[in-house]
Amino acid sequence: MDLHLGQAQPTREEEMAVDAVLETPDALPVMGSRRHLLLPVLHSIRNRVGWISAGAVNCAAARLDVAPAEVYGVASFYGLFSLSPLPPVVAHVCDDIGCMARGAEKLCGQLESTMGPAGSACLGGRATWLRSACLGLCERAPAALISAAGENHKERVLAPASFERIQSAVSDAVAGRLPSHPDTLSTELSVPQAGAKNLRLLRRIGKSDPASLDDYRAHDGYSALQKAIDLGPEGVIREVSASGLVGRGGAAFLTGRKWEALHKQRDLGRPHYIVCNADESEPGTFKDRILMEGDPFAVLEGMTIGAVATGAQRGYIYLRGEYPLAGERLSQAIQVARKNGLLGENILGRALSFDIELRRGAGAYICGEETALFNSIEGYRGEPRNKPPFPTQAGLFRQPTAVNNVETLINVPEIIRTGGSAKNAANVRLFCLSGHVVRPGVYEIEMGMTIRSLIALAGGVAGNGRLQAVLLGGAAGTFISAQELDTPLTFEATRAIGATLGSGVVMLFDDSVDLRQILLRIAAFFRHETCGQCVPCRVGVVRQEEALQRLVQGKSLGSGANEISTLKEMGQAMRDASICGLGQTASAAVESALQRWSLFS
Ligand SMILES: Cc1cc2nc3c(=O)[nH]c(=O)nc-3n(C[C@H](O)[C@H](O)[C@H](O)COP(=O)(O)O)c2cc1C
Ligand code: SF4
Numbered sequence: 175m176d177l178h179l180g181q182a183q184p185t186r187e188e189e190m191a192v193d194a195v196l197e198t199p200d201a202l203p204v205m206g207s208r209r210h211l212l213l214p215v216l217h218s219i220r221n222r223v224g225w226i227s228a229g230a231v232n233c234a235a236a237r238l239d240v241a242p243a244e245v246y247g248v249a250s251f252y253g254l255f256s257l258s259p260l261p262p263v264v265a266h267v268c269d270d271i272g273c274m275a276r277g278a279e280k281l282c283g284q285l286e287s288t289m290g291p292a293g294s295a296c297l298g299g300r301a302t303w304l305r306s307a308c309l310g311l312c313e314r315a316p317a318a319l320i321s322a323a324g325e326n327h328k329e330r331v332l333a334p335a336s337f338e339r340i341q342s343a344v345s346d347a348v349a350g351r352l353p354s355h356p357d358t359l360s361t362e363l364s365v366p367q368a369g370a371k372n373l374r375l376l377r378r379i380g381k382s383d384p385a386s387l388d389d390y391r392a393h394d395g396y397s398a399l400q401k402a403i404d405l406g407p408e409g410v411i412r413e414v415s416a417s418g419l420v421g422r423g424g425a426a427f428l429t430g431r432k433w434e435a436l437h438k439q440r441d442l443g444r445p446h447y448i449v450c451n452a453d454e455s456e457p458g459t460f461k462d463r464i465l466m467e468g469d470p471f472a473v474l475e476g477m478t479i480g481a482v483a484t485g486a487q488r489g490y491i492y493l494r495g496e497y498p499l500a501g502e503r504l505s506q507a508i509q510v511a512r513k514n515g516l517l518g519e520n521i522l523g524r525a526l527s528f529d530i531e532l533r534r535g536a537g538a539y540i541c542g543e544e545t546a547l548f549n550s551i552e553g554y555r556g557e558p559r560n561k562p563p564f565p566t567q568a569g570l571f572r573q574p575t576a577v578n579n580v581e582t583l584i585n586v587p588e589i590i591r592t593g594g595s596a597k598n599a600a601n602v603r604l605f606c607l608s609g610h611v612v613r614p615g616v617y618e619i620e621m622g623m624t625i626r627s628l629i630a631l632a633g634g635v636a637g638n639g640r641l642q643a644v645l646l647g648g649a650a651g652t653f654i655s656a657q658e659l660d661t662p663l664t665f666e667a668t669r670a671i672g673a674t675l676g677s678g679v680v681m682l683f684d685d686s687v688d689l690r691q692i693l694l695r696i697a698a699f700f701r702h703e704t705c706g707q708c709v710p711c712r713v714g715v716v717r718q719e720e721a722l723q724r725l726v727q728g729k730s731l732g733s734g735a736n737e738i739s740t741l742k743e744m745g746q747a748m749r750d751a752s753i754c755g756l757g758q759t760a761s762a763a764v765e766s767a768l769q770r771w772s773l774f775s
Contacts, residue, residue: 253537416594423579476583610637637684647676711757
């Protein structure tokens with residue numbers, strides 16, 4: 175990436191893209207600085223022009239009063255921003271593990287033979303295609319995202335994607351005919367349980383129009399917020415704590431305790447924030463997307479109840495950049511909620527002021543880590559911070575902050591509505607089934623159901639019907655074998671077999687799949703996604719991929735056993751000495767597979 179900043183000048187289009195963000199009424203400084211607008215500015219340039227030139231970097235730097243090298247450092251951090259010329263139309267084609275199990279390699283091969291190698295320009299220099307990490311559409315794999323830069327920037331998801339669908343969408347986009355709306359959520363394909371009785375978290379999906387506040391209200395929406403305001407902060411925290419709700423973002427921390435930590439600081443006069451972590455980039459995870467696409471007001475209501483409990487005056491939703499429909503639904507819901515007195519000053523006519531801003535990530539898995547997410551919103555590279563201090567002490571803009579996952583927040587209105595001590599108040603969980611399963615999709619089940627029963631609920635094993643392995647918890651999770659399917663889906667039971675629930679991924683592989691290729695893809699994912707600031711992780715993920723490649727090619731340094739023990743040692747070093755969860759879990763899936771199968775003998 176050679177970008178010579180020098181005195182490079184922006185084009186008129188680039189200037190307009192920068193100004194479009196800075197001239198909005200919401201573009202106010204925070205703590206005296208407008209640096210936090212850097213990511214929205216970079217998005218605006220990408221949307222309009224397709225890539226970030228040296229002139230655009232200089233323009234953003236001048237307008238935001240940030241050094242050009244800093245802007246460059248941030249822009250180069252994110253996968254969605256290209257610092258070299260890119261055609262305006264780009265087809266991002268997922269070649270990650272869920273899509274691999276559903277024919278992604280064949281699809282990429284077809285694209286290569288017609289459009290040329292990934293990244294090369296075609297259709298008169300107007301289009302290209304790129305391989306992408308998991309797009310969070312695994313229930314409809316294989317998946318692609320078409321992005322068309324221009325004055326009317328458009329993005330469209332294709333899932334399931336086929337060679338013909340991609341080709342025709344790319345041609346439409348080049349001709350300026352890409353439909354302005356992304357694919358709608360297909361409840362039939364994505365939520366097989368939709369409409370079933372006794373659902374809690376998925377109860378409105380497929381029943382209530384996600385764009386309609388009236389419909390949301392007709393399905394109990396905003397009754398919990400009314401009750402929460404009556405209960406007051408202590409009452410809300412009491413109910414949430416009584417329910418035993420633990421975070422669904424992977425770290426399994428008690429939500430009531432997190433909110434109490436913020437509430438205790440409310441008299442110190444510092445701003446408090448609540449952040450909804452909607453970055454969802456763990457390969458195989460798509461539950462949060464379905465909640466946001468299908469029930470966006472519930473996310474806002476959960477956050478607003480969080481504001482009652484914690485004293486937060488402002489909330490941010492940090493949404494992964496590759497979720498266009500969720501972004502559209504959430505921003506529409508925010509506007510409607512504001513118009514109807516459900517966000518802003520004196521919410522529901524009571525002494526509660528709280529508003530929410532939507533921020534989009536830009537293709538960096540690490541930004542799901544809560545402190546990396548703060549840096550990203552603040553306009554810095556998304557590198558995790560050392561902890562302590564914890565977010566509840568010094569989080570976003572160094573102020574007390576509660577970070578909660580989307581699914582965690584969706585639990586909250588239900589808990590307040592039914593009471594925290596009600597049976598099973600927080601005992602249901604969402605799981606994302608994908609790969610070789612008959613009915614992929616998001617499933618809501620009571621904790622404690624066995625993996626076997628969950629697979630049966632989803633119609634059983636697809637592909638050739640002979641199950642080889644299940645990946646639990648995503649790329650940072652664990653492979654288990656067909657002999658371990660009677661394990662109940664609880665934190666304790668999965669821990670007992672050395673596995674993790676993580677973000678709720680349950681990905682099936684039949685015995686035709688070459689698991690070694692899956693491990694290589696996981697290793698490539700971590701090599702690409704490390705932020706690189708600490709040595710064990712930065713070096714470990716590269717060495718892990720190299721060792722696996724040698725093993726797959728039968729070119730081990732010394733014996734295969736020697737190579738495998740090096741892999742284990744590297745895994746231990748990453749676990750022991752990495753700053754954040756990425757490095758600490760980057761070898762988990764690889765090691766779990768090596769433990770269970772003799773893949774390299
Ligand atoms: C590398 C990495 C990626 C993460 N990605 C996400 C994510 O996409 N969504 C999420 O909610 N939590 C993610 N987390 C966990 C967050 O740091 C944090 O624990 C969580 O958002 C807290 O919310 P919860 O208590 O509701 O689970 C990630 C953690 C790590 C280490
Ligand atoms: S463990 Fe890896 S991703 Fe996390 S801070 Fe260190 S280098 Fe960055």
